[in-house]
Amino acid sequence: MTRYLKQNAVCVINCSWDVKELEQQLPAKMRRDLAEKKAKLFIIDATKIAVKAGLGKRINMIMQTVFFKLSAVMPYEEAVEMLKKSIKKMYGKKGDKVVKMNIDGVDASIAGIVECEVPAAWASLAVDTEASDAKTSTVAYAKGPRMFPEVQNASQFAAQVQKPCNNLDGNSLPVSAFVPGGRVPCGTSQYEKRGIAIQVPKVGMDKCTQCNKCSLICPHAAVRPFLMTSQELGKAPASFKEGSRSAIGGGVLDNYQYRIQVSPWDCTGCELCVRICPADALTLGPAEKAIQEEEANWNFAVALPDRGDEIDKTTVKGSQFQKPYLEFSGACEGCGETPHVKLMTQLFGDRLVIANAT
Ligand code: SF4
Ligand code: SF4
Structure with a gap:
């Protein structure tokens, strides 16, 4: 994800970790990219803010607010005013309570942003790809039917094609990674192990x-x-x-x-x-x-x-x-x-x- 960051990019991570925990939680590869690109790093626990505001797990308004605050694509005050107007328009029919919850979420967002130092030493971290993959390699995979013999190796497809795509690195794949005709094997989602639940x-x-x-x-x-x-x-x-x-x-x-x-x-x-x-x-x-x-x-x-x-x-x-x-x-x-x-x-x-x- 951090491979394509530009120099001095702004990177925001929605997570429940505090600044001290980042060192343990972020993969070495990510930390090295952040340091090499001299990125500005921020964290926010958007889910916690959303729950507190009564929005459940819906973090879209919070992250939009964070985007406008940190990206500077337009004056922040102007952006927030427009955001609040759009909340009233979008959720007005659902009642004042829903509108208020979303506006509270927007207001609480900025206080939740924490700037983190990116130590220069991260730039020289050694990256052990095998070790970073080890967590998923212990997972057992179920057997299932395969449709076409020429693309039947689902685990190979998952490793060579699916994984880079999921890592937002699909552009690095050569055409030869794909089977002529564009067919893909069945049952490859079992290899993803996304771990997205909170x-x-x-x-x-x-x-x-x-x-x-x-x-x-x-x-x-x-x-x-x-x-x-x-x-x-x-x-x-x-x-x-x-x-x-x-x-x-x-x-x-x-x-x-x-x-x-x-x-x-x-x-x-x-x-x-x-x-x-x-x-x-x-x-x-x-x-x-x-x-x-x-x-x-x-x-x-x-x-x-x-x-x-x-x-x-x-x-x-x-x-x-x-x-x-x-x-x-x-x-x-x-x-x-x-x-x-x-x-x-x-x-x-x-x-x-x-x-x-x-
Ligand atoms: S087990 Fe399935 S239904 Fe239950 S929370 Fe997870 S994804 Fe949802
Ligand atoms: S956990 Fe609940 S829904 Fe699932 S089988 Fe048991 S009783 Fe039924």
């Missing part, structure tokens, strides 16, 4: 009624029910074992243990699963903690045998034991479209063709 749900399995509604509604297939034999459970991480219960529902389910598992790297923190849970079994907690506690559990869960064939997929509960072929979508958090398409892939599997999905 809060991630945790399931209280003592409350869970095993309805699978959380999995049904998740737009990103980041929370799923898993079935395992007692023998398989014996090899699970300790906290996975603790959170597993005998599967309920009768029939073939009597043979298995059950657990709801969240993928903390893939969850977007949209909260839909928390809201739909009829048993109030899901609660949100800090994503960093969830990654530490749940990453190994998710890796264990996705490597379990697929038991979809044993279960009737025409019920809400049964459909969620089927493998979703639209998973970890990059749609906006809480997307209302992807749960439907995901469900179709669970019902029709790799016989489903989606054309012009707009």
